[in-house]
Amino acid sequence: MGNGGYHMVALLVGVAVGLAGVAFHLGVEGLTAAWPALLRDTLGLSGTALYSAAALVAATMAIASLFLVRRFAPEAGGSGVPEIEGAMEGLREVRWKRVLPVKFVAGLLSLSSGMVLGREGPTIHIGASIAKAAADLTRMSSEDMRGLLAAGGAAGLAAAFNAPLAAVLFVIEETRRQFPYSARTYVGVILASLASAVITEWLTGNVPYMLLPASAMPLTALPAFLLLGMLLGATGVGFNRTLVWSLDHVRRLGLATTFYLFPLLIGLIVGPLIFLLPEATQGGEVLAVQLATENRPLAVLAVIVLIRFVMTMASYSTGVAGGIFAPILALATTIGLTFGTALENVVPLPESTHLALAIAAMGGLFAATIGAPLVGMVLVMELTGAYSLLVPVMLTTIVSNMVAQRLGGRPIYEILLERTLAIEAAGQPTPRRRFRLRRPRSDLTGLAAPDTVPPKPQQ
Template identity: 50%
Template sequence: MMQGEQPYTPVRQARFVIVALFAGALTGIFGGLFHVAAESLVFWPAWLGRHLDGWALVVACSLVTMAATLFAAWLTRRYASEAGGSGVPEIEGSIEGLREVRWQRVLPVKFTAGVAAIGSGLVLGREGPTIHMGGSAALAAADLCKVDGVDRRALLAAGAAAGLACAFNAPMSAVLFVIEETRRQFPYSFRTYMGVFAAAIAGTTVTELISGLRPFMFIETSRAALGALPAFALLGLLLGVVGVLFNHGILRMLDLAAAMQRRVPYLWPALVGLAIGALLTLAPQTVTGGERVIAELVVATPAFSVLLFLAVARFFTSVVSYSAGTPGGIFAPLLTLATCIGLAFGMAFDMAVPGLLRSLEVTPVSFGVVAMAALFSASVRAPAVGIVLVVELTGAYALTLPMLAACLASSLVAEWLGGRPIYEQMLERTLKQAGVVPPAEVQPEAGLTADAGLRRSKGA
């Protein structure tokens, strides 16, 4: 408690939790409607396919996706530039006092442009928009209920957690997301921690009432023998490298898109839309967020060569789609990319040592599930969130120990290679573009806090 601040009595604590429930419910409304709207657009390529075929279908899909991508990029840049991309760095920066969340603009822009981008087939996840909308809805609740100071920052984080819970029906991973991902910014106390629980519960409940019970990614797995742990750790080593490359690819592609935007505005999102739209017909498993692709791969696992092709293709379509400047997250694309790599690794291991996996009661699908958590850990550097998120999504509780081994290996390799958490790098990039001094670059002897750094950047 800050000096001069009134003590938090049980009544005031209860009031804060009630406001957090309200913020979570608001998030659930936006998250549920967002999911319904995005899902309603998933099958438009199939509808076009009933009326067109051949190259006419390819051209039509390309034009539709290009138009949707351009619309989403224009709407974002015109009315709320901070609504582009995931939104997680914006939330973290706001909790730290370095960014401002203009919720009146972010909510409508993130919703509309996000539905257009994700529904068009771009390789983006819905968790980024729902996290950003969750934080924005929490600020709306804070303004309505006259909440400020530390409680306002805590509500922002709680709303973001509710947004993640809404996206994947994963309330426990949402709570851990605040603990791991915003550990540097979140104002911890019993009151604020309970607020995160309340928002996650309310957000998940309201979303289920609107869009139904999810996820549809349940994957049946069995407990792997202890002798298989070295194989899962080896997979983690590989994914540690992939995670660093993925983060590097995202940042470099964002730089390329920014340079092209300065030269020829909106050319880059137009090109991205054309390419992704064509792939919707020519190679549909290489595009879209990927939840349905994961379900298809684990049921009917394709050949090893096909999995390698999908892994390489989805790596590039993911980083390219994110650079278009539209709202969208990276969680779902990361999980799908990891599934392709994990399944391919399991097949390769089985071919290299025939019969060993069967004796250890392990299948390639087990490697695909474990890979999701390992790649998430290498990129986001939040292993506990990755493990719990995958378990809540797939129901693969039996693979918790292999996930721990793979996440340990992937996180260590990513660290040793000099990789850094993707959202931390995105936030620093955004702050530098805005002329704000990132906390890590403020000299200790100057005695500047994060707020002081923001004021100094504004010429205060």
């Protein structure tokens, strides 16, 4: 296939991913709002009856999501980003015929149940699956197929966050070891991301998803962002280690009982929280904007940080379809606000510093957990539109990434891959040892793997 043909396929993939991404986004928003309104407004439930019904609905959606994953497409569990990077490495196979419907429907159910999960992971997985379908239909070579997988994943990220530049950089920084660099594949990634962004803006509008009006910070405020970066670096390392700990323990529970028990419990908890404490539910994009524009007390912010942290671990460990980018960004925003509020009690801060710290914290925690500081910087800019804060965001993000590396932190997808390989190699229900991949010392970015490894369904 010539360059023109390849680029045309990449462009069409971007269009298809944009349409699928918008459909998924609108579907999640619609269902998330519909069922609570049905219980409270249409049926007129209140008090104990409302909370009980909400618990049952959320638990049913969580169980249904996990059933679809475990029964029809085990690789559709979790975010899907590890699956794509694993496929580009040659360690996974993208079975698009089963992944596409399962990821879409299972992701719709899990995200709409109220669990703390993001839509960007499923959208990236859906995008790469569409790309694999196109590669199969056009009988592409292995190298072109790998390039098109990256293009489809980038288009998915562009559709999820309306962030085409961050999507292109995600391929450059996150998959630099796996991506087959050439002029045609690189242009293909750009064309797919651009086409997806055009479709997304055409159908949903050209407005940043987390628009936060922020003013420039004086240079005298930069030490605060330096301290925030150090805090987020340590937090990111703790986040990754806690996530793996949660996955291991939930897996042990599932093997000892049933893999549906934990999602059932989380659904029963999340349902009532949608009405009682909405800050503890859902991906968090709307929450981040809401908190950043309010002046909540320090104690309240600290409680929200703790609850969001716990609910992110619990939701992601269930094994249902759902991403982690959005929960990380929402958690980071709350940490930034908490840090700013606490710091203000010690030293005077310039006006709007709280908002600036909240925005910069998104890039910092992203860099410390995902291990992609450049993507974190650009993603924050495209999400919030706060380009006047570029220098504070860059400082916070790179310091956070440096501290995370200094503390021995590693990208979460690399950790998850080694966990998966250890389980499969040892044939044990839980990892007995840590399996380390051999890779060049210069490689600082992780390789992804499935978020959970449920047993294969019976043939």
